[in-house]
Amino acid sequence: MRIFTILLLFFGFNQLMYSQVQKNTFSINYSNISRTDALKKIETSTNYKIYFQDDWFDPTVLISGDYSNKTIEELLSKVLEDTDLNFFIDRNRIILTKNSIVYSKLPSNGTKDSNAPIFFQQYDSVKKNKSEAIAPIALIGKETLDSDTELYTLSGHITDLKDGKPLADITVKAKNTTSSTITNAEGFYSLKLPTGLSTIEIESIFHNSASRKIMIYSNGTLDFSIIEKINQLDEVLVKGKDSQNVRTAITGVTTIEAEGIKNIPLVLGERDIFKVALTIPGIKTAGEGSSGFNVRGGKEDQNLILLDNATIYNPTHLFGFFSSVNPYTINKVDIYKGGIPPEFGGRLSSVFDIVSKNGNTEKISGEGGIGPVTSNLTVSIPIVKDKASLLVGGRATYSDWILKQLDDEDLKNSQASFYDLFAKYSHKINKNNSVEGTGYYSKDAYSITPDSIYKYSNSLVSLKWKHAFNEKNRSELNFTNSGYKFSINYESANPESFLFKFKINETKVDLKFNTELNENHKFTYGIESKLYNVSPGELNPNGAASIVSPKKVDDEKGLESAVFFSDKFTITEKLLLDIGARYSLYAALGPSTQKIYEDGVPMTPSTVVEEKTYGNNDVINTSGGFEPRIGLRYIFDESLFVKAGFDKNYQYIHLLTTNTTQSPTDTWKLSDLNVKPQSGLQYSLGVFKKLEYKDIELSLEGYYKTSKNILDYKVGANILLNQDLETELLQGDGKAYGVEFLLKKPNGRLNGWIGYTYSRAFIKLDSQFNDEKVNNGEYFPTNFDKPHDFSIVMNYKFTHRYSFSSNFVYQTGRPVTYPIGKYYYQGAEYTMYSDRNKYRIPDYYRLDIGLNIEGNHKIKKLAHSFWNISIYNVLGRNNPYSIFFVTKEGQIKAYQTSIFAVPIPTITYNFKF
Numbered sequence: 071m072r073i074f075t076i077l078l079l080f081f082g083f084n085q086l087m088y089s090q091v092q093k094n095t096f097s098i099n100y101s102n103i104s105r106t107d108a109l110k111k112i113e114t115s116t117n118y119k120i121y122f123q124d125d126w127f128d129p130t131v132l133i134s135g136d137y138s139n140k141t142i143e144e145l146l147s148k149v150l151e152d153t154d155l156n157f158f159i160d161r162n163r164i165i166l167t168k169n170s171i172v173y174s175k176l177p178s179n180g181t182k183d184s185n186a187p188i189f190f191q192q193y194d195s196v197k198k199n200k201s202e203a204i205a206p207i208a209l210i211g212k213e214t215l216d217s218d219t220e221l222y223t224l225s226g227h228i229t230d231l232k233d234g235k236p237l238a239d240i241t242v243k244a245k246n247t248t249s250s251t252i253t254n255a256e257g258f259y260s261l262k263l264p265t266g267l268s269t270i271e272i273e274s275i276f277h278n279s280a281s282r283k284i285m286i287y288s289n290g291t292l293d294f295s296i297i298e299k300i301n302q303l304d305e306v307l308v309k310g311k312d313s314q315n316v317r318t319a320i321t322g323v324t325t326i327e328a329e330g331i332k333n334i335p336l337v338l339g340e341r342d343i344f345k346v347a348l349t350i351p352g353i354k355t356a357g358e359g360s361s362g363f364n365v366r367g368g369k370e371d372q373n374l375i376l377l378d379n380a381t382i383y384n385p386t387h388l389f390g391f392f393s394s395v396n397p398y399t400i401n402k403v404d405i406y407k408g409g410i411p412p413e414f415g416g417r418l419s420s421v422f423d424i425v426s427k428n429g430n431t432e433k434i435s436g437e438g439g440i441g442p443v444t445s446n447l448t449v450s451i452p453i454v455k456d457k458a459s460l461l462v463g464g465r466a467t468y469s470d471w472i473l474k475q476l477d478d479e480d481l482k483n484s485q486a487s488f489y490d491l492f493a494k495y496s497h498k499i500n501k502n503n504s505v506e507g508t509g510y511y512s513k514d515a516y517s518i519t520p521d522s523i524y525k526y527s528n529s530l531v532s533l534k535w536k537h538a539f540n541e542k543n544r545s546e547l548n549f550t551n552s553g554y555k556f557s558i559n560y561e562s563a564n565p566e567s568f569l570f571k572f573k574i575n576e577t578k579v580d581l582k583f584n585t586e587l588n589e590n591h592k593f594t595y596g597i598e599s600k601l602y603n604v605s606p607g608e609l610n611p612n613g614a615a616s617i618v619s620p621k622k623v624d625d626e627k628g629l630e631s632a633v634f635f636s637d638k639f640t641i642t643e644k645l646l647l648d649i650g651a652r653y654s655l656y657a658a659l660g661p662s663t664q665k666i667y668e669d670g671v672p673m674t675p676s677t678v679v680e681e682k683t684y685g686n687n688d689v690i691n692t693s694g695g696f697e698p699r700i701g702l703r704y705i706f707d708e709s710l711f712v713k714a715g716f717d718k719n720y721q722y723i724h725l726l727t728t729n730t731t732q733s734p735t736d737t738w739k740l741s742d743l744n745v746k747p748q749s750g751l752q753y754s755l756g757v758f759k760k761l762e763y764k765d766i767e768l769s770l771e772g773y774y775k776t777s778k779n780i781l782d783y784k785v786g787a788n789i790l791l792n793q794d795l796e797t798e799l800l801q802g803d804g805k806a807y808g809v810e811f812l813l814k815k816p817n818g819r820l821n822g823w824i825g826y827t828y829s830r831a832f833i834k835l836d837s838q839f840n841d842e843k844v845n846n847g848e849y850f851p852t853n854f855d856k857p858h859d860f861s862i863v864m865n866y867k868f869t870h871r872y873s874f875s876s877n878f879v880y881q882t883g884r885p886v887t888y889p890i891g892k893y894y895y896q897g898a899e900y901t902m903y904s905d906r907n908k909y910r911i912p913d914y915y916r917l918d919i920g921l922n923i924e925g926n927h928k929i930k931k932l933a934h935s936f937w938n939i940s941i942y943n944v945l946g947r948n949n950p951y952s953i954f955f956v957t958k959e960g961q962i963k964a965y966q967t968s969i970f971a972v973p974i975p976t977i978t979y980n981f982k983f
Contacts, residue, residue, distance in 0.1 A: 098145060099136040104129050108149045118142060118159075122166035126155060154212045154290070169209035169287050207267075211288030223289045225260040225541035227501075228253050228272065231295040232435075233450070233459070234498060235401070235428040237277065240296075245269035245281070260541065260586065272296055291541055293501070319638075319648035319701030321715040321754045322366075322408020322771060324350050328400040340444055340978075341397035343424075344385060349861040349879065351771075351810035351825040352407050353420075356854045356884055357951050358914070358969045361390040361734065364854040365407045366752070366773055367806020367831030368419025369780070371725030371738075375422045378494070378508040380530040381576055383554035384734060385422075387488040387514055388467065394512050394528055398437045398448040399463040399492045401427045408754045408773065409701045409715040412634035412650035413582055413594060418719045418750035418777060426508060428496045429459025441978040443467055448492075458497040465490050486516035501538070508532040514734065526556035526734045542586040552576045556735055560612060567612035570790075574738050575603045592638040594650075599631040602723065602740055607791045621791055627659040627687075628740040630722055636699065648701035655694035656722040658742040660684030665744070665794065672839045673744065673797045682743075693747050695720055709760040721748040724781045726789045737789070739781075744796035750777035750804075767814045777804040782835055784842070800842055802835035805849065822864035831855045845905045853907065856882045871924040875940075876917070883911040886953055911950045911966075918942050934982045942974040 098115050100108050105127045109120050135148055146157050146164065158165045158172035165172065210224060228240045236257025243250035244263055253259045261270075263286050270292065272280040277296045284292060326343050347353050347363070354364045361384065362370030375382045377395060385394050406414070406421040414421045429450040438447035446465035453460055466489040490512035498504045513527040530552045538544045555573035560566075582596035606623040636650025666680040667673045684690050697718045705711040724745065727736040741747040756771035779801045783789065787798035808829025815821050831854060836847030844850070860880040867873045885907030892901050920940030943949075948971040953964055 095139040095141055096145065097138045097140070101134045102132045103134075105131065105133060105149055105153070108133060108135070112142075112145055112149070116142060118162050118164050120164045120166065122155075126166070126168065127153075154209070154287075156213060169212060169285070171213045208282055208284040208292055210284050210286040210290035210292060212290075213287035221262045221264055222286050223260055223541070224263050224270070224284070224286060224292060225258065225289075226291045226293040227257045228259065228294045228296065229257055230277070231297045232432060233428045233430045234295075234456070234496070237274070237296070239274075240277070241273040243271050243273070245271050256536075256544070256584075258541075258544075262589075289541075291501075319646045319703035319713060319715070320406070320409040320411065321701060321713045321756050322352070322406065322773070324405045324407070326403050326405070328397055328402060340392055340441060341439070342393045343395075343397060343400060343403050344393045344422075346863075347403070347405060347422075349823075349825060349863050349877070350405070351812055351827040351859070352773075352808065352829070353405070354827075354854060354856055354859055354881070355390075358916075358949060361386045363420075363422075364831070365420035366808060367775055367804070367829060367852070367855075368750075368777075369725070369852075369854075370727075371723070372417050372419035372721060372748075372750075373422060374414060374417035374420070375424070377424045377510060377530060378426050378506070378532040378550075379534065379548045379580075380508070380510075380532040380550035380578075381552040382424075382528055382530065383552065383574060383738070384526060384528055387490070387512070388486055389516070392444070392467075392488075394490065395424060395510075396446055396448065396463045396465045396490055396492055398439070398446055398465075399426050399461065399494070401425045408717075408752070408756075408771065409648070409699060410717055410719065411594070412636045412652040412697070412699050413580075413596060413598075415598070415632050415634070415652050415654055415697065415719065416600070416630060416721060416723070418721050418748055426492070426494055427461060428506075429461035429494065431456050431459045431496075431498075435983060437980070437982045439978055439980040442976055453495070454497070457499075458495070461492075461494045461496075463492040484516060484518045486514070488512065488514040503538075504536045506532075506534040506536075521560060521562040523559040523561075524556065524735065525559070527554070529553045544584045546582045546584075548578070548580050548582075550576075550578045552578075558735065565615055565617040567616045568618045569610050569612045571605070571608045571610075572735075572737050573605045577601045590640045593636070594638075595633075595635040597631070597633050599629065602626070602628040602630070604738055604740055606737055606739070606795075609791055623791055623793055623795075624662055626662065626740045626742070628656060628722060629659060630654065630656045644705045646703045648699075648703075650699040652697040652699065653694070654697060654720050654722075655692060656720075656741060656747060657692045658690040658740060660688035660690060661686045662690055662742070664690055664742060665796075667744070672842060675794050675797060691743050693720075693722070693741065695749070709762070711758050713754075713756045713758070715752075715754045717752045717754075719750050719752075721750075724748070726781075726795075739795065745781075745799065746779040746801060748777060748779045748781070750775060765815065765817050767812075767816070769810075769812045769814075771810045773806075773808055773810075775804075775806040777806075780804045780833055782833065782844070800835045800837075800844070802833055802844075804831070804833045804852070806831040819867045820864065822862070825859075825861045827859040828857060829859070830857055850905065851885045851907045853885060855885055855907070858882045865922075873922045875920040875922060877919075878915070878917045880915040881913065883913045883950070885909070886911050911953050914949045916942075916947055916949065917944050919944050936980040936982075938976075938978045938980070940976050940978075942976065943970050944973050946971065946973050 096116055098112065100111055106124060106129070109122065112118065113120055133149070137145060137148065142159065150157065154169050156167045156171050158167060211222060228237050229235060230237055238253055238255045238257060240253040241250060242253065242259045242261055244261065245268070249261055249263060251259050251261050265286060268284050268286060270282050270284055272294055274296065277298050280294055280296050282292070326346055328341070328343060344363070348355055352366050355362065356364065363373055364370065365373055375385050382394060386392060387394050402425055404423040406423070407419070410421055429452070431452045432455070434449070434451055436447065436449040439445065444465055444467045446463065448461065448463035451460045467487055491510070493509045495507045496504070509531055511527065511529045513525065515523060515525045517523050530550065533549045535547045536544070553573065553575045555571065558570040560568050578598065578600035580596060580598035582594065585593040587593060604626040606626060609618065609621045611618040611620065632652050632654040634650065634652040636648065639647040639649060641647055662684045664682045664684065665678045666682065668677045668679050671677050697720060699717050701713065701715040703711060703713045722741045724739045725736055726739050739745060752773060752775045754771060754773040756769060759768045761768065780803065782800045782802060784798055784800060789795060789798055792798060806829065808827055811826045812823060814823040831852045832849040833852050834847065834849045835842070835844040837843050858881065862878040865873055865875045886909050887906050888904050888909045889901045890904045918940060920938055923937040925935035948968050950966045951969050953966050
C-alpha cells in the first residue's frame with residue numbers, strides 16, 4: 071500500500087509546481103475489469119507511473135472502455151469517472167488524490183478565486199476521558215477547478231448502531247448555521263452546505279448525540295450510526311407523529327411504538343398494540359373481547375392490516391383478547407385513519423401498517439415475557455456481522471384456567487389455545503441494496519361444546535428488496551403471500567357429524583419509487599397487483615356413520631391492480647400540499663357460474679333468467695375508478711398549524727357476518743356480477759397546537775364520510791354454503807361524522823393522554839321492494855355506533871425504576887333491537903320487534919391500574935428485567951357484552967352476558983438481554 075503523504079515528502083514541494091504535460095495521445099481498450107486493473111493497463115500502455123491506494127476502489131465495480139488517440143488526462147478522467155478521486159501529473163508520474171486537487175501554485179492576490187486551493191487541518195482533536203483522540207475529518211465529494219456552485223448537497227442515512235434499522239425524525243444540522251433537516255421514514259436526510267469546512271450535528275431524544283467535521287467539495291454522502299440512550303426510561307407511550315404532522319399534510323396519522331406501551335395496564339398483562347389503539351380517538355370496537363376494529367364509522371372489513379406489507383385477515387387470538395402478532399417482534403405500527411397514502415388501497419376506513427423489528431447484527435440478543443396466560447420469547451442472531459441478522463419469535467398460551475372464571479356458562483366450560491411463530495431475515499448487501507424476508511404463522515383452536523372444535527390460522531410470507539439508485543432516487547420491490555383459513559369439526563354420536571372448511575389466499579406484488587426532485591417536490595409512485603383466491607365453503611361428512619351430504623360452494627377468484635402517484639409539494643415554508651392519486655381496476659375471474667336475474671324484481675332463485683359459465687381466468691366483469699388523495703397543511707407558527715384532507719377509496723372484498731361483532735368463522739366474498747364493490751369519500755379538517763407549558767400537545771380533528779354499496783343482510787339470512795348468496799344480501803349507503811379531541815403530555819414524571827370522540831355512524835338500506843327495505847328505507851345507527859368515547863391513559867414516575875399507570879375507558883352502549891310486543895295471527899303467537907338498532911345496551915366503562923418496576927440500571931448484567939403488576943377492571947364493573955331474549959312460560963325475558971365482571975389481577979415478568 072503506497073501512502074500519499076510519503077510521496078509528498080519524497081517529491082518535495084518543488085515537485086508539486088505545475089509542469090507542462092506532454093500532449094501525447096494513446097489508444098487503449100478494456101472490458102469488465104476493475105478500476106485498479108484499468109490503471110495498471112494504462113501504466114503498461116504508456117510511459118507513466120501511477121501512485122494510489124488499492125483500498126480506494128471497490129473491486130466489485132467493473133468498467134469497460136475503448137479509446138483512440140486520447141490524452142493521458144482524458145483516459146484518467148474516464149477511469150476515475152463517478153469516483154471521488156482526482157489526479158496530479160508531474161512529468162511521467164501520476165499521483166491520485168482523495169477528494170481534493172493538488173495545486174501547482176497559490177493565488178497571487180491572496181484571495182480565493184475559482185482556481186484557489188482550499189487548505190484545512192486534516193484531523194480534529196477531540197478531548198475525551200482526559201485523553202486526546204484523533205478523529206479524521208470526513209472528505210465529501212470531489213473537488214473540481216471549474217465549479218462555481220456555492221452550495222452542495224450532503225445526504226445519507228442514519229441508523230441504529232445496535233440493529234442497523236433506519237431512524238426517522240432525527241435532527242441533522244450544520245453547526246452555527248440555519249441549515250437543518252429531519253430524517254424520513256427510511257432514515258434518509260439531505261442538507262445544503264457551502265464549500266469548505268462544516269460540523270454536522272445529530273440530535274435525538276432517544277439516542278445519543280453525534281457530530282462530525284466534514285470538508286465538502288461537491289455533492290456527496292455521509293452515513294451515521296448512533297447509539298440508543300440505554301438508561302432512559304420510556305416516557306412517550308403513544309405519539310401522534312409530531313414531526314411528521316409538521317412535515318407532511320396527511321391527516322389522522324398515529325404511531326404506536328411497541329417498546330413504549332409496556333407501562334399501560336392491559337387485560338391479562340399482555341402488551342397489545344391493538345388494545346392501545348382502541349384508546350386513540352376515532353378507533354373503537356363493538357364490544358369487549360371482540361375481533362376487529364371500527365375506525366371513524368367504518369365496518370370491521372374496511373381496515374387493511376399489514377405486517378411487513380402482507381395482509382393479516384384475522385388480527386386477534388383467543389376470542390379477540392390478544393393481538394395475533396407477537397408484541398416482542400414489532401417495532402411500530404402506523405395507523406392511517408384520515409388521509410391514506412396512495413400506495414395503500416383496497417379498504418375504505420384505515421390502514422394499520424405494522425413494521426417488525428430488524429435483528430441485531432452485532433451480537434445475540436433477545437426479549438421475552440412470562441405472564442398468567444401467555445409466554446413468549448424473541449431472539450436475534452447475527453448472521454453476517456454488521457450486515458445480516460435473523461430474528462425469530464414464538465408465543466403460546468395456557469389459557470384454559472382463565473376461561474373457568476368467566477360468567478358465561480358456555481365459555482366457562484370451554485377450552486382454548488393458540489400459538490404464533492415469527493421469523494425475519496435482514497441483509498444489508500451494500501449501501502445501495504438491502505433485502506428482507508418475513509415469515510409468520512399463527513393457529514387458534516377452541517371448543518365451546520365438547521363435540522365441536524373450531525380452528526383458524528393466519529400465514530404470510532413477505533419478501534422485500536430496497537435499492538437506492540442515488541441519494542435522491544430509491545425503489546422498493548415487495549412480494550407477499552397471505553392466507554387465512556378456518557374449520558369447524560363437529561364430531562358427535564348422532565349421524566350429523568360434519569367438517570366445514572373455509573380459506574382465502576392473497577398474492578401481491580408491488581413496486582414503489584421515491585424521488586426527491588428538489589427541496590420542493592418529493593414524488594412517490596408505483597404499481598401494485600394482487601390476486602385473490604377464495605374457497606367460500608366446503609362441507610363433508612365426519613366419520614363413516616355421518617349422513618351429511620358433501621357440499622361445496624364454487625371457488626372465487628379476483629385480480630385487483632393499481633397505479634399510484636403522490637407529490638409532496640412545498641409551496642412555501644408554511645404551506646405544504648400533499649397531492650396524490652390512485653387508479654384501481656378490479657376483475658372478477660373464472661372459473662365461475664354467474665346467475666343473471668330478471669330486471670325490476672327482487673333477486674330470488676325463482677327470478678333467475680340465465681346462467682353464464684366462465685372458464686379459468688375468463689373475465690366475468692370489471693370495475694374500478696380514480697381515487698384522489700389530497701392533503702393540505704398550513705403552519706401559523708412553530709406551535710400552531712392546521713390540516714385538511716380529502717380521500718376516495720374503493721373496496722372489492724366484503725366480510726360476511728351476521729353477528730354483531732367480527733367472528734373467526736366469518737367468511738369473505740369477492741365482488742362479481744351481482745355484488746358491487748364498496749366506495750367511500752372522506753373529508754377531514756384538523757387543528758394542532760403545542761403549548762409551552764409542560765410540553766402539552768392538543769389536537770382537534772373533524773371528519774365527514776359517505777359510502778356506497780355497504781353490505782348487509784335480509785332478516786334471517788343464510789350466508790353459509792349458499793350458492794345463491796346474492797339473494798340474501800342487501801347493499802346500501804352509509805354516512806359517518808365525528809369530532810376527535812386529544813390532549814397529550816409525552817414527557818415528564820406525569821405523562822400520557824386524554825382522548826374524546828363524538829361520532830355517529832349510520833346506514834340506509836332502501837329499495838323499491840319492501841322485503842329489501844330496513845326501517846322504511848331511512849338511515850339508522852350501525853351496530854357499532856357509539857356516540858361518546860372517552861379514554862385516559864396516564865403514567866406517573868415515582869423514581870427511575872418505579873412508576874404507576876392507569877387506564878380509564880367510557881363508551882356509549884352500542885345499538886340493539888328489542889322486542890316491544892306480541893301479536894296473534896291465525897291462532898299463533900308472534901313477537902314484534904322494534905325498528906332495527908332503535909335501542910342501546912347500557913354504557914360501558916372500565917378502570918385499570920398497574921405498578922411497573924424496572925430492574926436496576928447496571929449496564930453489565932445478564933438481562934434487564936421489568937415487572938408489571940396490574941388489575942384489569944379494578945371496579946368490577948359488570949359491563950354488558952350482549953343482550954338476548956328468550957321466551958319462557960309465555961313470557962319474553964332479557965338476559966345479559968358479560969366477559970369480565972370481576973377485577974382481574976395480573977403479574978407479568980419481562981426480560982431483555
